Amino acid sequence: MRRLVSDTLVIAERNLVRLPRAPELLVAFTVQPIMFVLLFRYVFGGAIKSPGYSYADFLIPGIIVQNIAFGGFVTALGLNEDLHKGLIDRFRSLPMARPAVLAGRTLADVVTNSLSATILICTGLLIGFSFHTSFAEAIGGFGLLILFGYAFSWVFAFLGMLVSTPEAANSVGFIAVFPLTFISSAFVPVQSMPEVLRAFAEVNPFTITVDAMRSLWLGAPAHNNVWGAVVWAVAIIAVFAPLAVARYRRAAGQ
Amino acid sequence: MPTGSDPAIVNAAARSSSPTQGRIGPAVSVHGLVKSYGSVRALCGVDLEVAHGTVLGLLGPNGAGKTTIIRILTTLLKPDAGSAQVDGLDVVRDAAKLRQRIGLAGQYAAVDENLTGLENLTMVGRLYGQPRAAAKRRGNELLERFELTDAANRPTKTYSGGMRRRLDLAAALVARPPVLFLDEPTTGLDPRSRLQLWETIERLVAEGTTVLLTTQYLDEADRLASEIAVIDHGRVIAEGTADQLKDRVGGERLEIRLGDPAQTGAATAALASMTDDTPIADADLVTVGVRHRGGAIVEAVRRLDQAGVAVEDIALRRPTLDDVFLALTGHAVESNDSDLEDAA
Numbered sequence: 001m002r003r004l005v006s007d008t009l010v011i012a013e014r015n016l017v018r019l020p021r022a023p024e025l026l027v028a029f030t031v032q033p034i035m036f037v038l039l040f041r042y043v044f045g046g047a048i049k050s051p052g053y054s055y056a057d058f059l060i061p062g063i064i065v066q067n068i069a070f071g072g073f074v075t076a077l078g079l080n081e082d083l084h085k086g087l088i089d090r091f092r093s094l095p096m097a098r099p100a101v102l103a104g105r106t107l108a109d110v111v112t113n114s115l116s117a118t119i120l121i122c123t124g125l126l127i128g129f130s131f132h133t134s135f136a137e138a139i140g141g142f143g144l145l146i147l148f149g150y151a152f153s154w155v156f157a158f159l160g161m162l163v164s165t166p167e168a169a170n171s172v173g174f175i176a177v178f179p180l181t182f183i184s185s186a187f188v189p190v191q192s193m194p195e196v197l198r199a200f201a202e203v204n205p206f207t208i209t210v211d212a213m214r215s216l217w218l219g220a221p222a223h224n225n226v227w228g229a230v231v232w233a234v235a236i237i238a239v240f241a242p243l244a245v246a247r248y249r250r251a252a253g254q
Numbered sequence: 255m256p257t258g259s260d261p262a263i264v265n266a267a268a269r270s271s272s273p274t275q276g277r278i279g280p281a282v283s284v285h286g287l288v289k290s291y292g293s294v295r296a297l298c299g300v301d302l303e304v305a306h307g308t309v310l311g312l313l314g315p316n317g318a319g320k321t322t323i324i325r326i327l328t329t330l331l332k333p334d335a336g337s338a339q340v341d342g343l344d345v346v347r348d349a350a351k352l353r354q355r356i357g358l359a360g361q362y363a364a365v366d367e368n369l370t371g372l373e374n375l376t377m378v379g380r381l382y383g384q385p386r387a388a389a390k391r392r393g394n395e396l397l398e399r400f401e402l403t404d405a406a407n408r409p410t411k412t413y414s415g416g417m418r419r420r421l422d423l424a425a426a427l428v429a430r431p432p433v434l435f436l437d438e439p440t441t442g443l444d445p446r447s448r449l450q451l452w453e454t455i456e457r458l459v460a461e462g463t464t465v466l467l468t469t470q471y472l473d474e475a476d477r478l479a480s481e482i483a484v485i486d487h488g489r490v491i492a493e494g495t496a497d498q499l500k501d502r503v504g505g506e507r508l509e510i511r512l513g514d515p516a517q518t519g520a521a522t523a524a525l526a527s528m529t530d531d532t533p534i535a536d537a538d539l540v541t542v543g544v545r546h547r548g549g550a551i552v553e554a555v556r557r558l559d560q561a562g563v564a565v566e567d568i569a570l571r572r573p574t575l576d577d578v579f580l581a582l583t584g585h586a587v588e589s590n591d592s593d594l595e596d597a598a
Contacts, residue, residue, distance in 0.1 A: 003383070010380045018368030021409055086364035090425065093328045095353035096381040 004097040011104020015078065016111055025074065029082075029116045033067045040187060041127050048188055053218060056128035062186030064120050065206060068145055069177060069228050071113040072153035075105050076160035076169040078170040083161065088248075099245050106153040113149040117142065127170035132219045141216030144229055148209050151236035152177075158240050161247035185210045274442060279342060281306045281433050281464035282327065286336035289322050296322040298488040299336065304466055304481070306432075309459055311479025312542040313575070319488040320468035324437045327466065328358045341433050354382070357426030360437035365421050367411035371402050374410060375425055384428045389428075396424040402455070416447025421456065434458065436467040452477060472575035482575075486583050496575065503573040503581045508554055510540045513564030524561040526555060538566070 019025055040059055050058035079102070082088050091101050121129075131138045156173060163169045183197055184190070184206035190198050201207050212229035217223035282304035289297040297319045304310040312320045325331040327340055329349040338345045343352040365374045372393050379389025397406045400420045410418060419439070426434060440448040441456065456479055459465055469475050475482050476496045484492040484499070492499055512521055518535040525533050525542050528550070533542040544550040551568055558565055 005382055010377060014366060014369065014373075014377050017373060018366070021368050066458065085367075086360055087366060089325075089330055089360065090358065090364040090378070091381070092330050093353060093356065093358040094381045095350060095383065 004007060004100055004103070007096045007100035008103040008107055008246035011100055012107040012111070013104075015105055019112065028074075029071075029112055029202070030119050033063070033116060033120050035121060037123050037127065045186070048191070050189060052220075054128060056124065057130065057132070057218055058214075059187065060120070060124035060129040062184075062210045062218055064117055064124075064145060065148065065213060066186050066211045067120060068117060068149035068180040069152045069181060069206070071116060071149045072106070072109050072156035073170075073173060074112070075109055075153050076156035076163075076173055078082060079105060079157060079160035079167045080163065080166045080169050084165075098249070101234075102154075102157050102241075102244055102248055106157055109153040110146060110150055113146060113153075117145055117149075131217050137216045137219075140226075141213050144209070144212060144216065144226070144233075147233045148229065149238070151233040154237050154240040154244055158244040158247055161244060171182050180204060181206050189246055198253075205229070205236070208232060265500055281308075282310070282340050282466055284323070284327070284336070284338045284340070287323065287326060287333050288335040289319075289326065289331065289333050292458060296488055297326075297333075298491055300488070302483055302486075302490065303424075304464055306464050306472060307459065307462050308480040309465040309467065309478050311475035311482045312466065312485055313470075313472065313475045313479075313482050314468075314485035315470060318485040320485055321437055322488075323485075324358075324360075324435050324466070324468060328356055328435050329353060338389060354429065355431055355433065357429070357431035357434045358437070359419075359423045359426040359434070359439060359442045361439070365410050365418055365425065367510055368409055370407045370409055371397055371413070371421050373407045374421060378425045378428045381522075384429075396427060400424045414447075416443055416450065419447065419451060420454070423451070427458075431463075433464045433466070438468055438470065440469075440471070448474075450495060472579070476575055484579065484582055492578070492582050499575065499578045500573045503577050506544055506550075506570055506572055508542045508544055508550055509567075509569050509571050510542070510554065510558070510565060511567040512538045512540060513566045514538075517563045520561050521558060521563045524557045524563065528553060528557070544570075 037059070040063060041056055045055040046056060048058075069178065079088075082091075082101075088101065130137075133141075155177075156169075159173055159176075160169050163172055183193075183201050184204045186202065186206060190201040190207060193201055207230040208225050209232065211220065212222070212225040214220040215225055277459075280303045284300055284302040287297050287300040288295070292362055300319070300323060302310065302323070312323060314320050322331065325332050327338055327345055329345055329352055332346055340352055341355050343355065345352060365371075366377070367379065373388070375396055376389045379392050379500065380386060382389075384392065394403075394406070397403050400423070402417060402421060402424070405413060405417060410421060413421065423436075423439070426436075436455070440451050443451065452474070455465060455467075459478075467474075467477075467478065480495065482494065482496055482499060483490045492502065494502070508525075510521065510525075512518060515538040518538070518540060521540050522533040522535055523539070527586030528545075529543045530545065531543055535541075542554070551570060555565060555568060575583070
């Protein structure tokens, strides 16, 4: 267990140390989300009705959840690269804890996700977003956000081990996750959607998590969304972490 | 090679992280190893043995099963049948313990391109369980030894192919493993980097490290390996020293290049009684196996002169491992099917 923790930290450090040396990654974590916030706020914002809230207030919890779900993309790409460049073979020939390669990778995502979420919150505050709740609730919302991002890191870890090339990871991940984030309450109220989409949107974990964020940051009625979001995140981890680890053992065993 | 029988000495050697000394039994022993990928049999019962402090070269074409053997011995892959021990530890049962005592370097140069040379080695050291400071110290030591000190703090994506391969080998040596596995260590390297790597491997062996390496290059096996196992289609088809293998193909032979290809008939007739088998003529080249090295050239020239055959060039040649491979498998090294190995 102690080895698992220390090996996980070594791998997480490895993935963070390289960040400043890969400018394209830094851009992906900072400039890109800011760009999306500005686009939605000023291009679509005027046309979208968000009853009860200004669009800036409505948008920030939604776009921040979408952004954090994609934070795990580096995990998919990074693991796939490690697999093909023989690094996974090296790690497996070392006396290190087996799950540490994946656990370290996803832990590094927690750090980059926190950075990226903080940048988004600051951008939001500049364009008119404000917290309508207590400090404790706001922090709770941030915690939920990080947990949700962590869950998706495991989805991407599995994906990265599953597909044959980084390009495939990119397109599969995009095709699978992108529509999920849009058919939700992230950018528009679900009431505005056609019936079938709306039925899907209402059970979509993105909707549940975005609604939970709105209740923790804006004081929107919580219903069971906060607990629902936590359960979803834990369930995603419970399913995808073992899948990813199993895939890691198999993919590397060939 | 010292082989102490005192159990206390043996235990001390097992605990120390220096290259093996005084261990009993072979460094690597493999019995009846079988491995299939789906319906493709990659290994069909391989037996091998490597003595401490020696180099075994696994020689074979792509797809022969060499990489599969390395992957099983380094615990990356479980065999379907058979058993293997490395440094006295079973590769399946004692896998976790064994990983402390082996080093693996391969054809892919498995280093993180975004980390510096020093960061790469420090990371590997820490994953072996060393504290950060010790891992860093060992990393610097290895960089020095592999002449990478100047590049220690540069991301390895700026390294040349040879430098990466050296760093990869250095990473395999972080924990001073007594047994080292090298999977095609020089594939794709330029001749100068290749020679450098050979010299490094020779130094390691001189210090007592046991090495098992795979190669498709006959000159590499010839130069580095004390014993060679020739692998083809998942089987060991021949084993021995380079000289023993060459002897199996036959002794030395005379190669005679004629001035006029039309005279091959006359040449083979004149030389026939010098050899036990028939002289072989191919265009203007006549090859004759000889019984006795001494005087063979003089004798051949005298006979050809008497027969009025003009000789362009004549040389006595020892068989190369290329000849060995051709004789053993019926096909040349380069022309084997390569449908399997990369999947392996």
